[in-house]
Amino acid sequence: MTKHQVFALAGSGTLALEVGVANIIEPGDKVLNVVNGYFGDYFVKISKAHGAVQKTLEIPWGKCVEPHQIREALKEDDFKAVTVTHVDTSTGVVNPIKEIGRVVKENSDAFYIVDTVCSLGGMEVRVDDWEIDACVSGSQKCIGLPPGLALFSVNDRVLDLLEDRKTPVGMCYGDLKNWLPIMMDPSKYFATPPVNMIYALSESLRSILAEGLENRFKRHHIIAEAFRAAMDALSIKLVAQEKCRADTLTAAYYPEKVEDGSFRSEMRKLGIIVASTIGPIKGKGFRVGHMGNVCENDILSTIGAIEATIARLGCTCGFGVGLAAAQKELAVL
Numbered sequence: 001m002t003k004h005q006v007f008a009l010a011g012s013g014t015l016a017l018e019v020g021v022a023n024i025i026e027p028g029d030k031v032l033n034v035v036n037g038y039f040g041d042y043f044v045k046i047s048k049a050h051g052a053v054q055k056t057l058e059i060p061w062g063k064c065v066e067p068h069q070i071r072e073a074l075k076e077d078d079f080k081a082v083t084v085t086h087v088d089t090s091t092g093v094v095n096p097i098k099e100i101g102r103v104v105k106e107n108s109d110a111f112y113i114v115d116t117v118c119s120l121g122g123m124e125v126r127v128d129d130w131e132i133d134a135c136v137s138g139s140q141k142c143i144g145l146p147p148g149l150a151l152f153s154v155n156d157r158v159l160d161l162l163e164d165r166k167t168p169v170g171m172c173y174g175d176l177k178n179w180l181p182i183m184m185d186p187s188k189y190f191a192t193p194p195v196n197m198i199y200a201l202s203e204s205l206r207s208i209l210a211e212g213l214e215n216r217f218k219r220h221h222i223i224a225e226a227f228r229a230a231m232d233a234l235s236i237k238l239v240a241q242e243k244c245r246a247d248t249l250t251a252a253y254y255p256e257k258v259e260d261g262s263f264r265s266e267m268r269k270l271g272i273i274v275a276s277t278i279g280p281i282k283g284k285g286f287r288v289g290h291m292g293n294v295c296e297n298d299i300l301s302t303i304g305a306i307e308a309t310i311a312r313l314g315c316t317c318g319f320g321v322g323l324a325a326a327q328k329e330l331a332v333l
């Protein structure tokens with residue numbers, strides 16, 4: 001969903017975030033970092049590391065940032081860049097990046113940098129239409145690859161900016177000027193590319209396009225709805241508020257009596273691995289990824305395992321209640 005320059009470098013999503021910031025920011029530039037989860041804070045650390053004068057727009061975990069909050073924040077200073085996390089994997093909150101893109105363009109000259117590590121390939125990210133200057137992501141989530149590729153795109157505004165910089169980019173490996181010739185002609189050399197991962201990416205993109213992007217987004221949405229319906233039926237509360245729930249991952253709070261370590265080890269015995277919540281809600285809940293190539297069977301077996309596990313741990317939510325609610329949602333697949 002971009003006609004601009006894409007890059008694939010050996011590294012994880014964090015590298016993509018850093019490359020995006022490092023190439024746009026020079027020491028002393030002002031940056032607005034929106035933080036409503038663990039990964040939003042990565043942009044704060046990275047901005048500081050590259051000498052930015054950063055301001056954090058802090059939103060409580062579980063809520064999304066509202067476009068009017070960005071508009072207000074932009075009045076306070078002349079920001080060179082605004083960073084937003086599309087889906088924060090710590091909460092399962094989705095931020096309205098389309099609307100924010102419009103606000104950023106209408107109210108400033110700031111570059112708009114969006115972390116799509118937990119959404120690209122699973123949810124709509126119309127990079128060019130939504131005015132995203134740098135879209136930064138990774139391989140291991142909705143693209144369905146092993147970890148190891150930093151994937152990102154930048155538009156011509158960013159490429160032009162590289163010509164006007166007064167100071168060198170604060171990282172040699174991530175200096176886009178070193179990579180631009182390679183992306184145009186991979187027979188050239190700057191640093192050894194992860195050829196194995198590039199083959200894997202090519203294969204994965206082939207299967208994504210064979211499924212069709214719209215179909216893929218729809219599948220993610222239906223599976224997410226099924227999982228949310230199941231949690232609701234089991235009276236398990238979600239971390240993200242209702243109006244901003246991502247289709248790629250859900251974070252939920254444990255019901256009473258259920259303790260993190262026992263829950264996850266019981267689930268593991270049933271063959272399902274779920275992550276704990278992190279940051280200030282560490283140990284209070286669990287996170288289920290339903291992204292990439294996750295199918296109906298995966299989500300139903302996860303819900304079944306959750307029902308069995310909470311019952312074993314003394315919670316009387318009733319067997320089959322979550323499964324029945326999920327099956328209704330899945331019927332449209």
Ligand SMILES: Cc1ncc(COP(=O)(O)O)c(C=O)c1O
Nearest residue numbers: 012013014039087089117118138
């Ligand atoms: C939203 C988000 N941003 C950034 C990152 C960092 O990516 P990586 O762990 O691939 O470096 C992650 C990792 O889970 C993430 O979920």
